[in-house]
Amino acid sequence: MKHNTFLALALSALLLTACSAPAAESAAPTPAAYESQAPAAVSVGKPLHHLNSGGTAPQIGITDSAAYLPMKFGCILLATKIDFATAQQEILCNADGCTHTDETCLAFMAADDDALSQYYTGGLVAAGDRLYWFISGGASPVNVRVDVSAPDGSDRHTIIENGSIFQLDCTMSMNFTDGDALYLATAASGLVRLEDTGLTPIFPLNDGHPTSENPLYAQGSTPRCMILGCWQDMAVFACTPSLSGSGTGLMGVHADGSITDLGTYHAAFSAALHEGKIYHIPGSGNQAETIEITDLTTQSTEKLPLPVGSGWNNYCITYGDGTIGLIRDELNYAWTPGNDIAVELAPTWGKDTAVARSPVIYAENGTTALVKVSDHTASVARLTPEGIPYQRQQPIRELALISLQDLFSGRQNWTSVTMLDGVLFG
Template sequence: MKYRAAFAMALAALILTACAAEPAAGITPAAESAALAVTTQEPPAAAVASGKPLYILNSGGTAPEFAITDTTAYLPMKFGATLLATKIDFATAQQQVLCSVDGCSHVDAGCPAFMATDDDALSQYYTGGLVAAGDRLYWFINGGASPVNVRVDVSALDGSNRHTIVENSSIFQLDCTMSMCFTDGDALYLATAASSLVRLDDTGLTSVFPLNDGHPTPENPLYTQDNTPRCTILGCWQDMAVFACTPSLSGSGTGLIGVHTDGSVTDLGSYSIDFGSPTDWISTLHDGKLYYVPGSGDQAETIEVTDLAAQTTETLPLPAGGGWNNYCVAYGDGTIGLISNEINYAWTPGSDTAIELAPTWCKDTAVARSPVIYAENGTMALVKVSDRAISTPQLTPEGLPYQRQQTIRELALIPLQDLFSGGQNWTPVAMLDGALFD
């Protein structure tokens, strides 16, 4: 499983609706007494949205290949040599193959849920991802041949009306496991430092913000002249994918830029701090506020909150207890995740305390670990609560039998509010006899 770091090891009043995993409750404002400092930047021209607002998908989840809606989670799973699309219905807490054909054996390409198999023409080395955006489900099948390619299908959420919209495209442009995914309700947007911003819908792939052969221009500021990316994607706000770029468009410090869904660019100002990479999770963007934890290792003591609309940065103390890692992630309900001594906590900015997440799975036989939040929608979370090892019979290419050792991950559902209160009232998912791929 490709985890985003940490959990597997995780603008004041806006001009328009802000980017969020769901239109969730806002983050509690910090009391003035808690603020250590407030700095004001010289604001650029006001950002004006030119399209429908974007919402981030699975904002706090560590498994970007999983999709989640209000009622269902979608995840690819290996059954022997075959990768199939499956779903978990929240009402029943049961995993099912995404197939409604009576009597289907689910063993080959004749199954509507089929994604790939070891002898697939794409490659014997494959991975997959499912992303739900609006009323559409996007199927990503990544092949490991050289050059690495990806195919994308789209269907209704129940898997019907599935058809291919992209075939043999560069994985660097369409790797859903390495991208941030947004939707405006009509289409899916993937944002990475490598490909900037692309749009997927029923008609195929559109490059919203092309790279122009890597030469920086006011319209294309993401790359330097030696073709090196100098920006990293942080999230979305209004109708913009928000990137942190060093140097800024003005040439000094770190700048934030917004790439609108129509391809235009807005300068969101320059700052004296380095917001880092989203794979480091030292910064996170939620509801128009950018949260950044300076420091290194377990020495973090403060968090800096940048309001994109007001162009101000406020420094707040982290909760009592100390030993905080310079890590933070924003969940769909506005809660901030922190880590201290390898233990995960839930924190509301401005509060003096953080809540420890109840321990579940074990890294080894002695050390418990907090639940891994694979996917969350701002209300419900799909979490890993335990691991167990199994041995399954397999055949070598020569037809010889052997036992394949696998780790089965036991998953459960729990309301985010309960999880972030330290509760353990999760509902175990009745999982199928397959394996989540590594």
């Protein structure tokens, strides 16, 4: 059921009632977890692709050939790149003789040079043939500047200055692309689109400012929403109340700003979405035994046993290649639904020198993963803004590259990345 978000509230409510009732009468019974409210949605635009879907570091951009990381060197925040062909980190600046120490550097993002700017952070998101630079922090309230460039940093220009952190926090968003533009989806502000020309708000959600364009507010209360992922040309949100006015519902926001009611799904707030399938592990703590998989196309749910063993956490994540990530005793496992066993991502270092820890997947593109395989603390020489030398204890993260196929087979044949002497976020 598709309707335009700019309809009046009364008309929106009428359309929802008129369209959902016949579908409910004719539909076959469905499992308790999912209640069909509308025919399977049909894409009306270019499909969206989830960027870094299984990664834990949204501030790190990844393409088929490189990863892009903001990194602090002393008080300077610079854009860096890890080339997959060389497994070396380099500053994203090719200017001859550049010292990479001030704002004249082509990779410059921000500087902690006064009390108001000492909390600057950044993110680099690669979408299509563009690289988006997010610089946030400084004076309160926090503002965001967004630049855009080619992947090598050339043709860089600012498209947003003093933007809202609620709309432009790439570290808290799910990031999608249709091959042309970048889409940020958050529960705080809904869906926005970024292009060379700037920002386009697509759908207002839950930013504390109810608007007549949002039919969720027709229910008389502020909706509680969470972004699950993308499907077809839609960003899919779980919202309470649903568009039908009761329970938790799935709402698809199309790239053109229209919306589709995807039905009621009671467990949506703890679910993961990948290629039109919703994965949910019922239960609590580490006593989970089954997983529910709902297909949005067929509007049906199947329940499968989790792999052999016990103590599974009731949390799962979906990676870009379709593998399901499970957790048990702080170790990560890779699992394909239907298999009897899950493969352990072999622990590589100890947490607090005692508890074993699996590699952390910072970024992945569906084929290759950038992983943290260990970390340690080191004393590093630094200079204050006044030029006074001092020693600072900082975490050193050891990163590596590995194919998802090898990683999810339990192998450790990764290639260590030659890292620069700086500080990574996250």
